[in-house]
Amino acid sequence: MTTNATRAVGVDIGGTGIKGALVDLNAGTLLSDRVKVPTPAGAEPDDVLAAVRIVLDTLGVTDADIPLGVAFPAIVKNGRTLSAANVAETWIGFEAEKFFEDGLGREIHFANDADVAGVAEVRYGAARGVDGLAILTTLGTGIGTAMLHNGILIPNSELGHLQRANKESDAEVWAAYSAVERESLSWEKWAKRLQWYYSYLEFLLSPDLFIVGGGVSKHADQFLPLLDLKTPIVPAVHRNNAGIIGAAALSVRVAEAVPAADA
Known part of the structure; x- marks a missing residue:
């Protein structure tokens, strides 16, 4: 996992939409416009992966040197999705993190969507301190x-x-x-x-x-x-951007995401 980044990409996969942006990890704010595409009908893994590629291409952040975090609406344990909320049942018991890493050709951090929203609020929002x-x-x-x-x-x-x-x-x-x-x-x-x-x-x-x-x-x-x-x-504080911000923040170690002077 990258440890010296000050920015990262967050992608938030939902049952109806997939959105992403480049995030300032020091401030917890978006550095780019938010890109959103519809979640493909049926939300099967291959189709969701293709939609995530469109988001990253549109953002112009396919460079593997920029850390990437992905939020997903499921229980996520050790990179495997153990449930499926508003997505195909194919995701249950699926090696999702490896699937995205292989499909995107890069390392990612993959986590539950509500959990990453919580991370955004604890690092940069209402739960901080x-x-x-x-x-x-x-x-x-x-x-x-x-x-x-x-x-x-x-x-x-x-x-x-x-x-x-x-x-x-x-x-x-x-x-x-x-x-x-x-x-x-x-x-x-x-x-x-x-x-x-x-x-x-x-x-x-x-x-x-x-x-x-x-x-x-x-x-x-x-x-x-x-x-x-x-x-x-x-x-x-971060409302519908919390998933993007939290996913990006989790792709980088905490010490780098929040400067010691502000912790």
Whole structure:
């Protein structure tokens, strides 16, 4: 892994879109325009790889000397994807990191999309300098989560799949932002579902901070004030760019991504 880079590329693969940009690793900001292409229908590995190539070609950053991090919507352990959220079931048990490295002809860092968003917030955003347990939740098609204890990521937390007593659907089906769109919920009705979800997380984990990410976080003033929690809850700083920034940051060792003077 590169240790002397001040910039890197982050690619965030989602169920509907694949986006990427060049990132300033000292500031945690984008150095280029964000490039986005649709996720191919079916999201099979070969098609997703081809779309990632288009993103990198458009950015003009195919040079292997620039570190590359890739975020993916699945449990990721030792470079293998163990689940598949809004992508083909082919990814389950798939050697994804090696597949991308072979296909791109370069070393990459590959991780879960919510986890890399958490890394962006702990290094450059709302979780920076927070003692104790911070939990990032991304409210979108589903609910992604990242657990950060004293700034250290606890990977692959799937807290969006908490089960609801005597109900067939889990937390994310019922309380993700997609439920607002699917059922035409008002902010108030959605907030009642979020109240249940965050109260449950409070009871289970006693966190010190909740951070709300995803595109809907730009409307945080519409629903966060409706929640009654013991734990502070704030919108993510980097919103929909968090996956790009966090993926880029993970491609370089922490000592280089955040200067000692700012740590």
